Structure formats: structure tokens, C-alpha cells
Amino acid sequence: MTIFAWFALVLWGLSYLLEQRLVWFDEKSQLLELGNNGELAQPLITELRNRGFSLSGSVFHISSESCNCNWRSAGHTSSVKRQVTESGGRNHNIDIDQFNELKRFVPATPAIIMFNKSSELIYLGPYADGAFCTTESSFVEALIPLVSMEEKAPEWINTVAKGCYCSV
Template sequence: MKRAWLWPVTIGIWLLYMLGAFFLMGDRHLRWFDPEQKLTAQQSALQAYIADLPDNTVIEFVEPGCYCNPFSSEHREELRHDFAKQGKTLRVVTPGDEERAWLPSAPAVLVVGENKQIVYLGPYSAGLYCSANNSFVVAAVNNYQRAGLATGILDDAQGCYCRL
């Protein structure tokens, strides 16, 4: 007796399982960057933090052990290279109490332009893998360099972020 139907059914079940696992992973790791509006509520703490920074500074906030770090590592390396070519001061910071007072999630980036202006503050990008394909940082820095337009604070993105 032939069981020609066995392989298509087995492959169909496997595909359903894989799709379910993919959506479960996405649902588990996809989060809002600032669901409690912490950046808006803690503007004075943020401004005090920026006051101590030199102009043209980029600060990467990376939380050790965050499951999102591997997803954004390639994107962060590309940005580091680009910022170094532009002559920006670059720091990588593990958020401490001072940063946790106003920063809701990591990984995140702060780009300070001339006169302590916030060019960009928020996540690197959106989506489950926070890749360079949908980079908020690159768009913000390009707008600032070309037209002097600062994006400012982006707090409503959804992606792979760890709460601080």
C-alpha cells in the first residue's frame, strides 16, 4: 500500500510548526522602545546628562546580557565606522543609574550635534532584528548633515529592546 500522502502531510506540519515558532519568537521579543513615555517625563535629567557632553558626540547604550545585542551588533559596527570617519566622538556606555533615570530601553543611541542639540535619541532601528535596512540613526544623521534638521527623540518604535 502506497503512502504518497505521508510526505506532503509531514512537510505541511513542519511548515506550520516553523511559522508558529517564528511568530511566537517575534511576539516574545518585539517590544515598544518607550511604552511609559520615560524620555518625555524625564527631560530635565536628560538635559543635565547632555550638558556634560562635548558637541558632535555619539553615545551607544548597550546593556550587557541583553538578548537583542547580537541582532544589532553588525549595524552598530557599521555606524561606529561611519561616525569615526565623520570625526565624531564615540562612547559605548553600559547604562548606570544616571542613564536609567531617563533611558527606557537598550540598545539605544544618542547623537549630539552642535550646541548640545539632540540630533537623535532612540533605538538604532525597528523590527525584530534591528538591522541597518531600517536604520533611524542613519536617516537622522543624514538629515542633520544635509539640512541641519534634527530628528530629536524617537520613542515610539517597536523592535528588539531590553527594558532598563
């Protein structure tokens, strides 16, 4: 086997293994259904407030300790947390396995939920898509400045991302 053929085979194998791990964030369309029925934002807000959270300018980083995708998104998550703090927002870490009521709103991890200063939902979904969920494929960096604003922001429920996610 030539070096070129060996190299091509290795690249194909790596590509195949990475693609096998990619899944849809909202694989069962549960977020899509909640959003279409108007049963997402207000019940989510109520649930978080009932748990004692202040939503004003808050960003919730949702993870599952057992998710094998955490290592892929760790750098991106740290970067987002730093940017949220620098923009005047507050970060909250939630292990979804300790917060079963939230599973109805978050179909997979790692995930992020963002609210502006007026406690309005800005974004719910994954940080990014793709095999490594990095800043290059991020959905959230452009939304971070909205966290510290009081003006009405568009609400984005991201149901169409494909990447390394763990169903909850």
C-alpha cells in the same frame, strides 16, 4: 504530516517566538512624558556634561551588558559607529548599568543618543525596530550626516518603536 504542514508549523513557531520578544522601546511612556513636560533635552545635556562628556558631534551608544538583544543589533551598531567616525563625529560607549542617572532618559537598550556640532540633541531612541534591529529598519543612518553639522537640526525623541529591547 506532510512536508508543507510541517514547514508551515515551523514558520509559525519561529514567528511566534520572535514576536514574543518584541517590546515597545518606551513601554512606560517615560520618554514621552519627559518630552511633553520639557524635561528631556536640557537635563540630559546637563547630566552628560556633568559626567565630563563633550557633546559636540557626539554619538552615545547605550547598552546593558546583560541585555540579550545585544547580539541582534551588534552588526548594526558597528556599522553606525563606523559611519559616525567617517563623518567626523565621535563615538562614546556607555554601559547604562554603570550610569544610573542616565536611566531616567533611556528606558531600554540598545539605544543611541546623537548630538550635532552645536551640541544640540538630534535623536534619542533605539537604532532600529523589528526583531533583528538591522540597517533595513534603521532610524539613525539618515541622521548621521547631521552629527557633523552646526545648523539647527530637528530633535527626534523616538518613543514608538517596537523591537528587541531590554528595559533598564
